[in-house]
Every structure is written in C-alpha cells, then in structure tokens.
Amino acid sequence: MSDFNRDSFSLKGQVAIVTGGARGLGKFYTTALSLYGADVMVVSRTQNGWDEIRQVVEKNGQRVGFFQQDVTAPGAADQIIAATLKEFDHFDILVNNAGVIIRNDVLDYKDEDWQKVIDINLNATYYLSHAAAKVLTKQKHGKIINIGSMLSYRAGKYIFPYTASKHAVLGLTRAYADALAKDNVQVNGLAPGYISTDMTKALQEDPVRGPEIAAHIPSGDWGVPADLMGPMIFLASHASDYVTGVMVPVDGGYLLR
Template identity: 60%
Template sequence: MVDVKKLFDLTNQVALITGGASGLGYYYTQALVEAGADVCIVSRSTKGWATTRDYVSAHGRRVEFIQQDITAAGTADKIVDQCVKVYGKLDILVNNAGIQIRNNLLDFEDADWLKVIDTNLNALYFLAHEAARVMVPRHAGKIINIGSMQSFRAGKYIYPYAASKHGVIGLTKAYADALAPEGIQVNVLAPGYINTEMTQPLQKDPIRNQEILAHIPAAHWADPTELKGAIVFLASAASNYVTGATIPVDGGYLLR
C-alpha cells in the first residue's frame, strides 16, 4: 500500500532554487524546507539571506547560498557543480528567478529585450541542461520551471516577459519529452495574481485592481503561501507520473 504522506516527503532531498531568498522564491524555499529538503539558493545579491538562513535553520535543514548573476556566460555549470560539491547530489531544480520590464512598443529598448530573455529563458535553459547532466546518471530528478499568466496571454507592454514565459512552456515540454525515459520529470508552475511587494502598484490602482479581481472566480489575490502545495507536489514523488505539464495556481483566472 502506498503511504500518501511519504509521497510528499522531501526529507534529505536537495533543491537548487534561483531567486529563492526573496519574492515568491522565498515561499518556494519555505515549502521545500518544510517538506524536509535541504536547499541551495542562487541570487544576484545577498538580499533576504539572513532571514532565509534563520528560517531554514529553524526547520532543522541546511542551506547553501551562491551569489551569482545567472545570466553571466558559463555560470550554470559552476552553480550546479557547487551545489553538488556541498551536498553530493541534486534532486530538484526550481528555475524561479525572473525580471519584468514595461514600456510602450515603439519605445522598447533592444537592451531591455535581451536582459529579460537572458534572465527568464536563456538562464533557465542552461541551468536545466546542467541539472539534467547530474540527474541523468541517477535516473531521477525534478525540474520545475516557473511560468506566469503571461505564459498564456498577450502581455501588452511587457513583450519580452510574455515571450519568455511562453517559451518556458515550450522548453519545458521539450525537456520533459527528452528526460522522461531517464526518470526525470519537468513541469511548469504558473502563478496567478499573487499578493506580493511587486504587485502592490497593481493592487493600489483602483481601476486595474477591479479589472483583475473581476477576472478571478476565487475573487481575491492569492497569498504567496497558496503556492506551497503545488511546488511540493511537483518536487515530490507524488508527481512521478506528471511531466510536461503546466499547472496554473490562479484562482480560476484562466477560466474567464
């Protein structure tokens, strides 16, 4: 008989999370740690490191920090190698780090297009490739790429962001197909409208806020903790027969 609780148990699993000390990434870190994982967190700055270290320690798990710009050439292998050097393995990759730049179409700068694509799509590709390199010999692993509602929608004013998040789904399907025979699952978690510091301007805009709420059957902005169950599911044995999927956690936003 299958023990359902054990299916979601991540005890002694090792997770590498980009941007895992701030924003939604911090909540992904919380969830995986609460489920028993040790974590390796990559971020460009040390913002949130002290708080994250305290949280991980309070739950009796280990954390390794890597300060690195993930868009720098040749860094993916160094990041994965450092994680494996510290923990001896890598079980879970969460490609979370991302940026968004807004502008009118004719005013959009080429440099801004490249910056967003490099962070949201190119870095994701290279990290997934390096993670696969160490997962394939073990015939096990989970790669979780973070999408968005803009993985499905036009994303007016945020052209490179929309393009990158559509690309995340396509790349995930390709990786899932290639890695399924190796026992590795690759999926997308697509958050809806979440109550974070980044979304405060939208929430404080009375017109835009009402437009968004009218589009959400659940009728509220999600609390970041409402993503925890989905990330643990995708990181755990509970999702061993799920691959190439995109799971929206959006309160039904995509229904309307």
C-alpha cells in the same frame, strides 16, 4: 511511485536548487521545500535576504547553502551545479525561479531591455536545465520545476519580452519533459496567477487595473504566496512521479475567463 503513503510528499534526504530563492516568491518556494525535508541551495545575484531565509530553513531543521551568481553570466549554470555538488554532494530538484519584468510602450521598448529579460527568464532557464539534466539523468531520478506565469498563456502589451519568455518557458518545459522522461526525470512548471506581494501592491491598488483583475478572477480574490507552496511540494515530491510536461496554473480560475 509504486505505492502512495504519507511519505509520498516528503522531501527528506533531498537537495533542491532554487534560483532567486531568498526574495519574492522564491523565498516561499525555499521555505516550502525545507518544511518538507529538503536541504536547499539558494542562488541569487546579491546577498539580499540571505540572513532571513537562513533562519527560516534552519528553523525547519534543514541545511541551506548560498551561491552568489548572476544566472546570465557565461558559465553560470555549470558553476551553480558544481557549487551545489560541492556543498551537498548531490541534488534532486531544480527550481528555475529567477526572473525579471520590464514594462514599456510598444514603440519605446528598448533592445537592451528585450535582451535582459530573455537572458534571465529564458536563456538562464535553458542553460541551468541543461547542466542539471547531465546529473539527474545519470542518477535516474529528479525534478525540474520552471516558474511560468499567466503570461505563459496570455498577451501582455507592455511586457513583450516577458510574455515571449514565459510562453517559451512553457514550450521548454514540454520539450525537456519529453526528452528526460526515459531517465525518470520529471519536468513541470508552476504558473502563479495574480499573487498579493509587495511587488504587486501598486497594481492591486491601481484604481483601474486592480478592480479589473479582481473581477476577472472567479473567486474575486488575489492569491497569497502560501497558495503556491502546496503545488510546489507536489511537483517536487514522489507524489508527482507520473506527472510531466505540464504547467500548473495557481490562479483562482483566472484563465477560465
């Protein structure tokens, strides 16, 4: 970026792909991207949340497309890219958000659960990044944003594949950033801290873990989904054109302790 101005954060005229973009934190990424001017292709395994997110994106004045696809299926990455190009003619931003977490005790952890988590959290991220890179490098611009976690940095004694996959996503982000920098494609990550959502409500209300987590956060407060939207726009926009290979923690300082 040669100059900084009010348009540096604008995504007008750009197209973003968001896996898992209709539910959970993904719907907030989709909302933020459309609010700043991007059209969005939402990719998800089911159609849950499609009507709601369509209304949000269209209210923001943008187009939204939908592609129902299991990101772990053979050939899924190429199909997602092809569907996006058919719908929008181009794309500029890929957000690898789809993910899963399965908890169990160390001695009881099942091989099939390990494989499921690795396939969704790591392998799908790799294959879709690979397919996207073939397009983004030709057009000599683009952004890949991988969703990490506090478990990209810390251990998780009941979520072994999740921890392994999110550590690996950090490494994958760095490797892709190095490889694609020459083609003006920036690859970064976003690592949400403990964010208050319906999925984390039980953890917040846990009489032991809830207070433990809050006490570990310097501010003492869990985050809210809106806290992730600004960093997402920064990483997706021209404002971050000289930023690549980093995982941005949005954690209220959790990792400081």
